[in-house]
Amino acid sequence: MNRIKIILVSLCFFHFSFPKDHNFHSEFALEWCYFVGHIKAESGNLYGYELSFFRLKFSDGENWNPEIFPVHFAISDLSTKRHYTAQTIKRKLGDLAGNKENRIYSGEYELEILSKDEFYIKAKPKSNEIALELRLIGNGNLLPHGKDGISIKSKRNPKIFSYYYSYPRLKTKGFLWIQGKKETIDSGDSWMDHEWSEKTSNTIPTLAKGKSGWDWICLMDDKGGDYVFFRFRESPEVSPEIFGTYRDPMGHVTYWKETGEVQMFPIGKTWKSKMTKIEYPLSWKILYPGGEWIVSAVFNEQEFDGSESTKTIYWEGAVKAEDPSQKKSAKGYLELKGYQKSRDWWEF
Template sequence: MNRIKLLILSLCFFHFSFPVDHSFHPDFGLEWCYFVGHIESKSGNHYGYELSFFRLKFSDDKDWNPEIFPVHFAISDFSSKKYKNSQTIKRTIGDLAGYSEKTIYSGDYHLEIISKDKFHIKAQSKSKDLSLDLELEGNGKILVHGDKGVSIKSNRNPNIFSYYYSYPRLKTTGNLFMNGKRETILSGNSWMDHEWNEKNSKSLPTLATGETGWDWICLSDSLGGDYVFFRFRESHIVTPEVFGTYRNPEGKTTYWKEPGQVKMETIGSFWKSPNTKIEYPLHWKIKYPGGEWIVSPLFNEQEFDGTKTTSTIYWEGGVEAFDPIQKKSSKGYLELKGYKKPKEWWEF
């Protein structure tokens, strides 16, 4: 039986099992579990945050090499338009990182899996000037993407896929520390995303190497609906492919995968990072069946330079959106990966 048939057969029998699948999966080489959210403090300030746990394990077609565990952490102060981040990368040596059915940790960054619907996340920067300690509780409604959790990223190349689910609308409380001030978080909503793929990093095309890039956004609207849109670029020379997931307030999920069903278009000028000189499209129009979202960042300076840990630089930050057709608003997070620094004039 060839490799493609084995892949199709394995996908047919796949299903999620919670809370076990909230943790990492040792049989796969590439995985990330991350949280983003819009939260409000007792003082009335509004914040956003990102806490991303990665797991990387590479195969040489015969054996697995040791695992590494990068973490990316950022807080956006929407009230003052300030942004700070930190990162780490650890291995299991000396018990500096690891995971079980109940926890994922790397250095001073921890995810405690209390149950299917409850989580506790803690993050502490090395410099001690940025920290987060949050309790998250869901409503039991996990959002599964694709065909029973198998999310194809390219119709042209269905070997590029991930096992993918989200957990929107996690009620959030706790505290954070930023810019010399500790804040008590009284309310807010967090969004969990979890993906994994690559049983053998040399046998199938990978989601996150080479020239791949993507534009990803999650939105929770004011009427109770949840959206994910994903614009995948296998390389800079092919036309991007766009996919979408929508769960309505009544709980019905629709997956848009056919070409043209969803369109993600950049609008306005790009923002150029003063740090990396990379230009990002921060304003978008997303057309989907029955409506469209006009997306804008809450402020521009939310770029994450992860070259020290994952060799990636990307923009990830809080956004707001308005649908002029359905007359509703939403909040969410936007991630832009694969935008390269332009060459200087003397490099051509």
């Protein structure tokens, strides 16, 4: 506990500044900013999507400081239950990737930061199988995690932390292309997550070590509440640590950080990917103070094989949830990382 207090004291002067902090932070070694959402087309078709921008900086402590910018992109057709993915990885050479004052880009993927509360995202991979252009507008209510946005992932090892905030309920409109068919997106809710860590770039990042794993879920309920649950495993040999954030419809934020406050465990059978042979638990029960969530995937086949970019294979997809005790429902996204047995993801 004393170690946690010391680290928090040393970081307590950090404060977010928007829209500046929506962009990448060159002084840090590990960072990701991603968008997921449930969206609806004028045709009535329902889709989920993921667009994740990553940034990793290496260093030899002297003159070698290359940065790489992977991107993961996926569309889940919730009507036909089909999942499509694309990815890239570019270096900061020839202006193929990077970040400027109001822009993050890598190859055919781009995030424009239009203001503190407005974003434009574009994904047009060369495969032409899927693409999107979306405009996202928030209500001003960003959601920091942990004290002053400092999110400690492990009480056992408080050095594993990130600066972390979310932006739930981004109203979403634009266009989507799937196998050559253009869809006009007239409504939807997106969720933005942004994390960065590892101030010293000549050390191997601890948050994303090859042995680490996590089960992350964001939920937006039909009463106006927003939830994040995070089940972190520093390695397969240790028991998971579980944390949660809840913002009620009135805007009051609660952080669940004590052992046992939140319980999150898989229920039912696992699903085994035909492509990778990895098994994932896609049904979950979450017990939190005052209620519970029963979470299930909208459909199973929402695995992302990032072997061509970050070398990670994980499951990330649209989910639905029910809280029978409070008679409310929710929609969101679930990410399962660490079920792949492989080398560290930066070993290209």
